[in-house]
Amino acid sequence: MKLLTNLFVVSLLNIAAFGAPALNRKITFTQPDGTQFVGKQKGDASFHWIESGSDIVIYNPKDKYYYKAIVDKEKGIVATTQKMGQRGDKVRGVNAVVLQEADPDTTTEQTLRFLHKKAKQADTPR
Amino acid sequence: MYFVIKNLHQLYRRDYSIKSFKFLFKGQAISVDFTFVFAIIKNIHNYWGKMFKSVSSILFWVVLVFLVSGCGTSKKSSSTATNTTTIETKKTTESKSVVHKILKRKIPTLVVVMNWNDYSESDPSLWHDKIFNMTKNSVNQWYAENTFNQIEFIPVHETQGNVDDGVIMVNMNKNHPGGKDKREFRDTEIRSAITNAAVVNNMDFAALDSDGDGSLNAKELQIIFIVAGGEQAYGDPQSHSIWAHSFSFDSDSTLKVDGVYVMRYTGENSTSGTYTCFGANHGTHKATIGIMCHELGHAAFFLKDYYDDGDGSGLGWYDIMSGGAWAYQPSDAYAGETPTQYTAFNKIDAKLDVNVTTLSASDEVTLGCSGRDFVKLTTSKSNEYFLLECRDTAKAHSDISFSTADTAFGDNTLFAMMYHVDTDKTDNTEDGIQTENNHYMVEVVEKDSSTLMTNTTGIYADFSDVYTQGDLITKTNLYDGSNTGYSVEIVNADYINREMTLKIIKK
Numbered sequence: 001m002k003l004l005t006n007l008f009v010v011s012l013l014n015i016a017a018f019g020a021p022a023l024n025r026k027i028t029f030t031q032p033d034g035t036q037f038v039g040k041q042k043g044d045a046s047f048h049w050i051e052s053g054s055d056i057v058i059y060n061p062k063d064k065y066y067y068k069a070i071v072d073k074e075k076g077i078v079a080t081t082q083k084m085g086q087r088g089d090k091v092r093g094v095n096a097v098v099l100q101e102a103d104p105d106t107t108t109e110q111t112l113r114f115l116h117k118k119a120k121q122a123d124t125p126r
Numbered sequence: 127m128y129f130v131i132k133n134l135h136q137l138y139r140r141d142y143s144i145k146s147f148k149f150l151f152k153g154q155a156i157s158v159d160f161t162f163v164f165a166i167i168k169n170i171h172n173y174w175g176k177m178f179k180s181v182s183s184i185l186f187w188v189v190l191v192f193l194v195s196g197c198g199t200s201k202k203s204s205s206t207a208t209n210t211t212t213i214e215t216k217k218t219t220e221s222k223s224v225v226h227k228i229l230k231r232k233i234p235t236l237v238v239v240m241n242w243n244d245y246s247e248s249d250p251s252l253w254h255d256k257i258f259n260m261t262k263n264s265v266n267q268w269y270a271e272n273t274f275n276q277i278e279f280i281p282v283h284e285t286q287g288n289v290d291d292g293v294i295m296v297n298m299n300k301n302h303p304g305g306k307d308k309r310e311f312r313d314t315e316i317r318s319a320i321t322n323a324a325v326v327n328n329m330d331f332a333a334l335d336s337d338g339d340g341s342l343n344a345k346e347l348q349i350i351f352i353v354a355g356g357e358q359a360y361g362d363p364q365s366h367s368i369w370a371h372s373f374s375f376d377s378d379s380t381l382k383v384d385g386v387y388v389m390r391y392t393g394e395n396s397t398s399g400t401y402t403c404f405g406a407n408h409g410t411h412k413a414t415i416g417i418m419c420h421e422l423g424h425a426a427f428f429l430k431d432y433y434d435d436g437d438g439s440g441l442g443w444y445d446i447m448s449g450g451a452w453a454y455q456p457s458d459a460y461a462g463e464t465p466t467q468y469t470a471f472n473k474i475d476a477k478l479d480v481n482v483t484t485l486s487a488s489d490e491v492t493l494g495c496s497g498r499d500f501v502k503l504t505t506s507k508s509n510e511y512f513l514l515e516c517r518d519t520a521k522a523h524s525d526i527s528f529s530t531a532d533t534a535f536g537d538n539t540l541f542a543m544m545y546h547v548d549t550d551k552t553d554n555t556e557d558g559i560q561t562e563n564n565h566y567m568v569e570v571v572e573k574d575s576s577t578l579m580t581n582t583t584g585i586y587a588d589f590s591d592v593y594t595q596g597d598l599i600t601k602t603n604l605y606d607g608s609n610t611g612y613s614v615e616i617v618n619a620d621y622i623n624r625e626m627t628l629k630i631i632k633k
Contacts, residue, residue, distance in 0.1 A: 018421065022359050023359060023462075045371040061306070063363060125391035
């Protein structure tokens with residue numbers, strides 16, 4: 001799990017400062033095993049995610065599956081072990097869109113915005 | 127005089143290798159760009175043959191005399207770069223100033239198609255046309271319209287395949303590395319592609335270093351990497367896609383080709399090198415031009431992004447540096463085929479040839495609606511001002527796309543837009559709701575109650591955002607709530623002359 005988390009955090013940061021905006025439309029994503037789910041991409045090359053219903057979703061380049069995620073202001077978008085479009089492997093007690101309890105006034109939307117801005121600012125040539 | 131005669135002789139003897147010549151006229155160094163003349167003459171020679179040789183001779187001398195005589199009548203400063211000519215004039219009155227800059231630039235451009243073992247592109251002419259072909263829906267066609275023919279990306283001299291088409295195909299000898307972050311992609315795949323023998327052996331990078339500083343900047347060379355496979359921004363699977371972006375190598379980069387640094391960030395826009403990178407396919411069709419033009423806005427002109435990050439629309443379809451990169455007119459098959467224009471803000475930021483009338487008092491102004499005439503209303507705060515422009519949905523390859531988002535725009539409508547600019551902000555990634563401390567750098571001042579900034583349902587342009595004849599714009603408060611005293615009345619929309627008259631009232 002920790003390895004998975006680190007993998008995602010690394011892949012979401014340190015990307016180009018300027019990227020194309022995501023095309024705003026519903027997309028059917030297909031998992032390697034053929035299962036599908038529908039979502040919208042958000043963000044850009046610096047920081048992006050998928051919104052599927054109330055779920056935040058990110059991609060694991062290692063096994064090429066899309067996973068549900070939780071949003072954390074400090075850790076970024078953190079993958080759970082629950083693959084999209086599949087049953088089971090649910091992380092007990094974790095709602096994918098509930099934020100850390102320490103900051104109840106912060107919404108998922110605000111945190112994603114914060115993370116995106118942080119990633120974009122960090123993502124300039126040095 | 128010797129050089130004049132030598133150059134003329136070369137040109138007339140069909141030696142097209144020269145593109146410009148320099149001489150002294152009335153004590154000033156004058157550089158005349160011969161690309162245009164050269165293209166006409168070459169065309170005549172190639173296609174009309176001997177039958178019209180006498181016509182071509184006459185045309186040659188007429189154009190030459192026109193160019194030389196024109197040099198003496200304009201106040202002109204000649205650049206050392208052979209592809210650049212700048213003319214600048216400025217008129218100032220008590221209440222307003224008009225700044226008029228003309229910048230003509232041709233930017234040498236290399237297109238590198240990166241082919242993988244599992245995904246590859248086979249037709250270099252497709253990419254040549256998509257970038258350079260002025261007669262097709264291309265990057266150059268969009269830039270010609272939206273920069274008033276001031277900017278053109280020209281193919282570099284290269285010897286692979288169709289010589290001088292500007293496209294070099296590179297076999298990466300591995301499978302698509304999908305899912306890599308862009309810095310990692312840069313340091314492995316981009317580095318590998320630009321140092322590939324197919325590139326190094328077919329092009330002379332050192333010859334492009336026109337300022338001789340040992341490093342190629344963004345105006346000396348643009349490099350476009352077309353990555354075979356998909357485009358993540360379109361929604362293609364990350365397993366074989368890349369997210370379109372613009373980037374540079376870090377300032378400590380040692381990457382040189384032919385002895386000159388390439389794509390190196392220096393800390394200064396004027397000396398930094400850049401590159402752009404795109405997926406070759408959007409789903410099952412070839413990439414459309416929208417995000418290519420968008421990324422070149424970053425790479426060539428250092429413009430910023432003005433989209434929001436998911437929960438607002440930023441400048442929406444009103445600017446190609448926002449969602450306008452994906453705009454399409456109703457007859458298009460795919461998103462991004464007919465991207466919208468730069469807003470007034472980005473045309474000014476890109477230092478394009480535009481007319482800006484700066485006002486601080488009441489006045490009446492008639493603006494052309496070709497996207498070139500703007501009004502700037504200054505305020506008591508140096509960082510906050512308003513920009514006004516007139517837009518025209520009858521423009522062929524840009525704002526006609528608004529009718530896709532909202533049919534009320536139609537295909538023959540003149541409308542005004544106003545933007546609230548705060549230069550203390552750095553971008554449009556603030557919260558979509560505009561407050562004193564939390565607002566965009568460039569905001570569309572919407573006619574109706576604000577919906578564009580916070581809309582998440584995909585409505586990127588709405589006719590109720592914009593102003594037409596008879597409207598009175600009163601949303602001119604500063605972000606701290608203080609009243610600027612401005613109001614703007616749309617007095618007249620002249621559909622014959624495609625212009626709009628605005629009455630600015632300052633109390």
